[in-house]
Amino acid sequence: MSALKQLLKDHKVNQNTLSKPMGVSVSAVNLFVNHGQKPKKNPDQFQSKFIELLEEKGIASDQIQQALTTAQTHTNNDQALDSECAADSSEDEQLMLLRKQTLTPAAKKHFKLFKNIFDEPIRSAAELFNNSDINYVRESMWQAAKGNSSFIALVGQSGAGKSTLRRELIDRIEREREPVIVIEPYVLASEDNDIKGKTLKSSHITESILAALAPSTPAKRSPEARARQIHNLLKESSRAGYRHLLIVEEAQSLSIPTLKHFKRFLELENGFTPLISIILIGQDELKIKLSENNPEIREVVQRCEIVTLEPFTQNSLVDYLQHRCKAADRKLSDFIDESGLDAICTKLTRNVGRKNQHESLLYPLAVGNLITGAMNVAAELGAPVITADLVMEV
Structure with a gap:
């Protein structure tokens, strides 16, 4: 519980009763009391009026200032922590989200392809993958x-x-x-x-x-x-x-x-x-x-x-890649082994935020880019198929 909220509770002051005399919404008062967030419009005037109302309700000035100082310290710490998490998240995105990858002529020759079957746009309903x-x-x-x-x-x-x-x-x-x-x-x-x-x-x-x-x-x-x-x-x-x-x-x-x-x-x-x-x-x-x-x-x-288009699971990823290979009369094993498939799931899955929430980037565009880059590396090194090490090299 925030210091301001505890102060109001101790003196039996209802947050909702402060909004009308302050000329702001109830949510604005709640955000300030619970998280120390002031309105963008006239923030200093907002805080001054808030202090004035609490003093009118018999709360001592030193108690109010102490609660405000504690609340501001917590807010600054939370903002710093959020910035660090955002920076870490940005670094993760740079590692996992690739630029557009183009299959090199050497890779096409190596895998006996005339086009990139993992990155070609869909031209008919029959080519659409379904699950x-x-x-x-x-x-x-x-x-x-x-x-x-x-x-x-x-x-x-x-x-x-x-x-x-x-x-x-x-x-x-x-x-x-x-x-x-x-x-x-x-x-x-x-x-x-x-x-x-x-x-x-x-x-x-x-x-x-x-x-x-x-x-x-x-x-x-x-x-x-x-x-x-x-x-x-x-x-x-x-x-x-x-x-x-x-x-x-x-x-x-x-x-x-x-x-x-x-x-x-x-x-x-x-x-x-x-x-x-x-x-x-x-x-x-x-x-x-x-x-x-x-x-x-x-x-x-x-x-x-709201209808959400979910990312692939490990099983549906394999089904999707097999579907793309079938359109070219090829087998998935001609291009990648099981360790490579596991590595794709690992590389395009991460934990984000303070609670390490699971986030998957196993979407067609990201998967196609990653496999294309891995095929280019495999052709350069002369590897017969994509393995886990080659995926992690991209």
Whole structure:
């Protein structure tokens, strides 16, 4: 328990009663009492008012100052420890996350390949690797496309295969001739604030809907008229038998106001029939933005299902690599032995944070890069296949 919290408890002062006279939220007071974090706006004024209120409640000034000093010391120690952990984590990432690796001509000749089968982009649905985790994600996206679910967020690390699954979904819609109109706003310069880039606003999304449904129709000038125009177009399209799917890539770069506006798109209905489904695709930062602890977007969180694209396990890693080899009529044993497979799992798995939480980077992009680098080393040394030592050399 923090020194400030203990002080308030000893004098029977409720934290919630301090927020209103201080003109701040209850959470701001809680953060200061429990973790010593002041608001970024007027922090000195905040602390002065806090001290003044405690003195009015009969707490001695020296007791308050002692508690504040103790709390600040603990905060500084925690920040220093966090910085050390962040530095260690950064070093680990530099060791494990490789730059783009290209298979050398010598390696192609050594392993009798004309292309890198472990790093080639997928060109058809038949080449897509499936397991229970991936199939769950695919089916969640498919149900959203068919209108059976309204709002999902697909979350995964860089290189996990999110964009591949998006392409497979669009390809599946065309293959199975589903009456689904896919709407994809461009996110080329999208960032969550206008300092780093340009925020994707709800007005841009309405423009994308208009371009998908009626590309030759000019948009109304006023926001209210444009929203009514979009709603009517969606109704007409729904009556004609079409469903509508909004897909937003790089959704971790969406601003909080735009995330809040997605609830209003979900509320575009024709009677009991929803007119649009939404799939957000983004990295782990998106899950943080959609946290249930964020009261600012609680209405969105309550309606959005988060679907996580999990990393490979050791067994599914072998299945994935065998699948890639099968596409080239080769065997996995032609390229790597069991010790090499174990070494890949070791190199792309680590413990992070104070609690040594398990984190796996066994995703297609990282695995492909690592194997490519190991094949280059094997060719250089004349080794017949990749072994554990060669993997650790990359």
